[in-house]
Amino acid sequence: MNAFDRLSDLAYCLMELLGRILRRRSDVLAEGDKVTLNVPQNPKLHGQVAMVRKLTQWGAYVGCTAAATGEYRALFSEMEAERRAAPPLEGYTGDVCCCCGGSRMRRAGACSFCEECGTTSGCS
Numbered sequence: 001m002n003a004f005d006r007l008s009d010l011a012y013c014l015m016e017l018l019g020r021i022l023r024r025r026s027d028v029l030a031e032g033d034k035v036t037l038n039v040p041q042n043p044k045l046h047g048q049v050a051m052v053r054k055l056t057q058w059g060a061y062v063g064c065t066a067a068a069t070g071e072y073r074a075l076f077s078e079m080e081a082e083r084r085a086a087p088p089l090e091g092y093t094g095d096v097c098c099c100c101g102g103s104r105m106r107r108a109g110a111c112s113f114c115e116e117c118g119t120t121s122g123c124s
Contacts, residue, residue, distance in 0.1 A: 017103075031055060035062060035079040036074070045072060097121070 029035070033052045039045045048070065050062035059075040093114055095105040102116035111123040 029055060029060065029076075029079070029081055033062075033081060035074070035081055037062070037064065037074060037078060038080055039074075039078050050074070052079075095121075 007065065029052055031052050031054060035050055036053060037045050037048045037050055044066050048064050048066045050064035052060045053063050053071065054061045059073065060079065062072050062074050062079070063070060064072050073090065091104065091106060093105045093107055093112055094103070096103055097105060097114040097117060097119055099119045099120055100114060100117040102114055104115040105112045105121075106115060107113075111120045113120050
């Protein structure tokens with residue numbers, strides 16, 4: 001393999017990883033959910049409550065009266081969901097893994113153990 005082939009393989013792997021992360025993020029939000037906008041560089045929008053109109057792979061179109069057109073294209077990192085998560089499944093803590101974003105966290109003594117990636121959290 002030459003350097004170009006290796007770079008192409010690496011780019012493909014990164015795109016796959018990014019796609020997985022974005023799919024997880026979009027699983028957290030749904031159309032019709034209320035979100036709080038976190039856009040410190042735009043004081044007009046920062047802290048405003050908006051409604052998700054359409055989800056995309058990068059974020060969502062949200063309806064917000066503070067936006068000039070009534071709609072704002074918000075990245076996932078600019079939105080905080082207002083919707084409450086469903087109650088945890090039996091045997092799980094309801095926490096979210098800090099590494100993979102999975103919700104299958106179990107108690108393991110004083111720690112939490114992620115069944116999806118094997119990471120532990122809350123241990124000293």
